[in-house]
Amino acid sequence: MPIKILSVDDSRTIRMIVGKAFRPYEVQLFEATNGEEGLAAAQREAPDLVILDVTMPVMDGVTMLTKLKENAATKAIPVIMLTAESGRDNVLQIAKIGVRDYLVKPFKEEQLIEKAGRIVALQKKAPVTA
Amino acid sequence: MSQTVQITEVSEFMKRHLADVFDTMLSLHPVLLPGAELPPPGGRVTGAVGFGGETVTGAVYLHLTDPLARQATATMLGLTLAEVTGEGEVNDVVGEVTNMLTGGLKSWLCDAGVECAVSTPAIIRGTAYDIEPMPDVKREWLVFDCGQERFMVEIHVKFN
Numbered sequence: 001m002p003i004k005i006l007s008v009d010d011s012r013t014i015r016m017i018v019g020k021a022f023r024p025y026e027v028q029l030f031e032a033t034n035g036e037e038g039l040a041a042a043q044r045e046a047p048d049l050v051i052l053d054v055t056m057p058v059m060d061g062v063t064m065l066t067k068l069k070e071n072a073a074t075k076a077i078p079v080i081m082l083t084a085e086s087g088r089d090n091v092l093q094i095a096k097i098g099v100r101d102y103l104v105k106p107f108k109e110e111q112l113i114e115k116a117g118r119i120v121a122l123q124k125k126a127p128v129t130a
Numbered sequence: 131m132s133q134t135v136q137i138t139e140v141s142e143f144m145k146r147h148l149a150d151v152f153d154t155m156l157s158l159h160p161v162l163l164p165g166a167e168l169p170p171p172g173g174r175v176t177g178a179v180g181f182g183g184e185t186v187t188g189a190v191y192l193h194l195t196d197p198l199a200r201q202a203t204a205t206m207l208g209l210t211l212a213e214v215t216g217e218g219e220v221n222d223v224v225g226e227v228t229n230m231l232t233g234g235l236k237s238w239l240c241d242a243g244v245e246c247a248v249s250t251p252a253i254i255r256g257t258a259y260d261i262e263p264m265p266d267v268k269r270e271w272l273v274f275d276c277g278q279e280r281f282m283v284e285i286h287v288k289f290n
Contacts, residue, residue, distance in 0.1 A: 010250070012219070013206060013226040020208050055233075057250060084233025085248075087240040105230045106154035 002028040003120045004045055008038035008064065009053035009082065014105075018051055018082075021109035022116075026123045035059030039067055042074050048120045051112070054083040054090070062094060069098050078119045082107070135186075135242050137268045137287050140235065144190075144285060145272060147234040151227060152276075156205050160274035160281070168273065169280040175199040175220060176254040176261075177228030181236050183246030188287035190232040191261055192224065198279040199224050217255070225251030231283070244289075264288070 005027050007018040015031050022029055030045050032038040036059040042050060050068070054061040061081060068074045081094050081102040094102060101115045116122060145162055152158040173196035180189040194202065203214045203223040214220065229251050236248050254261075263269045267288045274281055 011222065011226045011229070013222045016207050055229075055248060055250070084230050085237045085240075087237035089240060090237065105233065106151045108154055 002026040003049070003122060004028050004030065004047040005116070005120075006030045006032065006038065006041050006045060006047040006050045008032045008035065008041075008050060008056070008061065010034055010056040011053070014053065014082065017109065018112065021112050022122075024124055025113075026125055035061060035064030035067075038064050039074075042068060042077060043071070046074075047077060049116060050077055050079045051116075052079050052081050054081060054085060054094070062097065065094065065097050065099060080112075080115055080119070082112075135239065135244055135289070137270055137285075140239075140285060140287055141270045141272065143238050144231065144235060144270075144283060147238075148231060148272070148274075148283060151230045151234070155227065155230070156202050158202070158205070158276055160276040163273045163275050163280070166273040166275075166280075168271065168282065169195070171258040172196075173257055174255070174259075175224050176259075177224040178252045178254060178261075179225075179228045179232035180249040181232055181239070181246045182249075183244065185290050186239065186244050186246050186287065187290070188267070188285065190228060190235060191282075191284040191286075192228040192231060193282040193284065194224060195279045195281060198276060198281055202227065221253040221255075225253055235285075261286075 007015050009015050010033050019029055030041050032041045034056045052061045078100040081099045084105040152160055175194050177192040199220050200214050203220045204211050206223050232248050236246055239246055263286045267286045270285045272283045
């Protein structure tokens with residue numbers, strides 16, 4: 001069974017980078033463009049991990065994280081926050097809500113894989129043989 | 131609240147932060163050209179992200195030439211230049227890089243006691259345009275050399 005990862009970011013660029021980072025692994029990737037869509041996707045797909053942006057329209061990442069943790073069905077889903085804002089207050093705020101880890105943009109794909117690999121068991125895809 | 135940060139400090143922070151963002155996300159190592167004249171008008175893609183709070187308002191503009199914007203897009207998304215065919219993906223990448231530049235600035239300002247929030251990115255495209263600052267807004271230009279291309283970061287800041 002592939003690991004189910006939900007990427008929630010209003011930036012298509014970041015979603016593509018996340019997708020590229022996990023491509024070599026047995027991962028089923030789901031995408032959402034804001035917190036509202038992300039909450040719905042989290043309830044529907046029950047992902048093993050959520051990669052969550054902070055600043056988004058409609059519903060931001062902090063609000064989505066708060067709602068995720070308030071819901072018995074989703075509160076155990078681990079979340080890595082992906083944020084362009086590394087300020088002390090910002091980091092403290094998201095840490096209080098119950099985030100498993102956070103990654104500050106700019107980031108390298110290897111950093112994302114390393115942090116995700118500490119939470120879920122990433123398996124490399126088997127090489128394709130002709 | 132009195133002003134605690136100077137525009138020159140903002141500019142110095144941006145020089146360091148831009149080097150980090152370009153190295154990490156684009157594998158590019160631009161060289162600052164102190165006192166350089168602004169590049170001549172040409173096809174440009176500009177990312178714009180505003181920031182504001184009780185004591186500060188402003189914006190960061192990243193002006194890339196068309197070829198550099200396409201190169202950045204290819205690098206960031208793991209594509210070949212030939213695969214970068216639409217304006218949409220270039221706009222997304224330029225917007226995201228500008229967002230990272232401004233997000234870093236926002237964090238630095240907040241840690242210095244100047245609370246603010248950032249806007250979502252906007253994109254401007256064209257061949258000959260200038261962004262006029264509002265009255266009392268200080269403007270800083272940073273011009274960089276990046277291989278065959280020059281690009282600019284423009285910072286507008288007003289402390290209340």
